[in-house]
Amino acid sequence: MQKIVWCFTILFMMVWFSACGEQEEGADGLSEFERNYGIGPITERLDIGDLDMEMAQEGKRIFETFCQACHQLDSRITGPRMRNVANEREPEFIMNYILNPTENREKHPIGQELDEEYAIQMVSMGLSQEDARKVLEFLRAAAENEI
């Protein structure tokens, strides 16, 4: 009997220690990456490179179709104005927000703050990662007043 108890104690301690090693979570339950770059499918830093105006133009069309009903570049409507978002937030955060707004609003401190400020909530537009990247390029161009 005592042997079994010992086995369980040792097993429990092994699980406990390995869990401690893996996670870098804080009190808010977010990993260091999520806190800095948002929660979603983008889990590594992106290699962004120089502004690609061709991609930005494609992103503009996607933005006009899926986002403009709630967002304008220079004025707040249903959602926040978008002119400076690429200066204010990390590129990975913007993509994670586009691809996974609900979870960011519920769990990320920036999303929680936005949620308090806006009456209507953003929903996922179901964009592919590739299209979200194009919209990000459009927002980068907008932040540099190139578009």
Ligand code: HEC
């Ligand atoms: C139904 C209205 C609606 C649509 C459509 C919508 N959004 Fe939003 N968006 C919001 C609102 C409201 C917020 C504020 C927080 C929230 O509700 O999640 C927001 C927040 C954001 C943020 C975070 C802003 C910040 O300060 O960090 C980004 C980025 C964003 N939206 C981009 C987009 C893009 C790009 C699209 C199109 C693919 C889009 N949104 C479509 C309403 C919308």
